[in-house]
Amino acid sequence: MATVDERLDAEQVRRDDRTHVFHSWSAQDAIDPLPVAGAEGSWFWDYDGNRYLDFSSQLVNLNIGHQHPRLIAAIQEAAGRLCTIAPPFANADRSEAARLIAEVAPGDLDRVFFTNGGAEATENAIRLARLHTGRHKVLTTYRSYHGATAGAITLTGDPRRWPSEPAMAGVVKFWGPYPYRSAFHAADELEESVRAVQHLADVLMVEGAHTVAAIVLESVVGTNGILVPPPGYLQGVRDLCDEHGIVMICDEVMSGFGRCGEWFAVDHWNVTPDLICFAKGVNSGYVPLGGVIISRTIAETFNERPYPGGLTYSGHPLACAAAVASIQAFKDEGIIEHARMLGTDVIAPALADLAARHRCVGEVRGLGVFWAIELVRNRETREPLVPYNAAGEAAAPMNEVVGACKAKGVWPFAHFNRVHVVPPCNTPVDDVRTGLAAIDEALNVADRYYTD
Ligand SMILES: Cc1ncc(COP(=O)(O)O)c(C=O)c1O
Secondary structure (H helix, E strand, O other), X not given: OOOOOOOOOHHHHHHHHXXXXXXXXXXXXXXXXOOEEEEEEOEEEEOOOOEEEEOOHHHHOOOOOEOOHHHHHHHHHHHHHOOOOOOXXXXXXXXXXXXXXXXXXXXXXXXXXXXXXXXXXXXHHHHHHHHHHOOOEEEEEOOOOOXXXXXXXXXXXXXXXXXXXXXXXXXXXXXXXXXXXXXXXXXXXXXXXXXXHHHHHHHHHXXXXXXXXXXXXXXXXXXXXXXXXXXXXXXXHHHHHHHHOOEEEEEOOOOOOOOOOOOOXXXXXXXXXXXXXXXXXXXXXXXXXXXXXXXXXXXXXXXXXXXXXXOOOOOOHHXXXXXXXXXXXXXHOOHHHHHHHHHHHHHHHHHHHHHHHOOOEEEEEEEOOEEEEEEEOOOXXXXXXXXXOOOHHHHHHHHHHHHHHHHOOEEOEEEOOEEEEOOOOOOOHHHHHHHHHHHXXXXXXXXXXXXO
């Protein structure tokens, strides 16, 4: 164990947390956050020495793992040089981070507007699109998450949006592709792709394509199911955007920076959006950072005309120094290639094996280190192990599966009726196998809910 926080004991950490920390997305009395004493690579541990394999990459942001020495050194050196400098100045760490991000971004996306995280990236992408087009409507998918600020939560398709409604005007939802639970009654991936594009074309027709500023979608949907777009879908969206002068915004906050075994998920399909939102994996959240990568055409809109948006900490030097170190480490250590190999050689065959042996597995899908195991009560009906947005007693079967993983020392990412397999991109093969073995055992719990 490289680092243990010894300033306080676990009880005091817990007491102060319970008394003074107001936690996100939670009923405060219903939670008991685990005090974490330290972490390294793909592992973290508590004050009692219990070690957990981080199979959720925290909130699927820890693409480079915990405590990478190059990021620690870069942050320490940057802190010694210049801890903060306001956005109106040019700064070496910020400039270099922007250049490196532009270099790995597709097509002519070569300007970066920095934010502190993903939601602010969404907000600014919408603002850029609306000002660039002079239109107001934004289209986005039902099964999606784009952040928790006012505009971003309106774009969000999942139930986290409900308590914030009514929200920003001018946002219209459509169905994205999801072959396993097709909204279009498609028989296969190709049909799903064609029908999902046609559905979007129909939505544009009835909304008035000339009123639409942007179509926003997660290139590969993350929390809402690891929904990998079928072949042709993203190109179909690109074509519709081109036809109607609509800005294509790909939210790669979760899918970017190696998660899908490429720098960006869109690289799989050679599609270049007009704007890419990023955050999380850009520096694994060592210091908060996000942003929008902007096409040359959209950037030029603001050559003479001021861009009306900004943040005090936009392009913070410590965050940017961490991003520079992370991108360089990704290149030097072959982390993209490793993530890709984990997907094809380790996770895909292991999940196929799980699906063959556990009746509760309805479908496995994903790429790179971005996978979902979808659990059902019956394979014919595809009834999910727990209902959509289940809570309390209704969510008990999934809570049992999660508990079984944790009892085996694996910290999983679970959402609705799915367990996601989302370790850091540089997790060693043996650790990935360890995590998959724990999930294998945990699925016995879900099998007990199966009904013929
Ligand atoms: C696809 C996607 N977009 C946006 C966000 C919001 O990012 P943040 O929590 O940094 O605001 C998230 C966070 O999970 C996300 O997964």
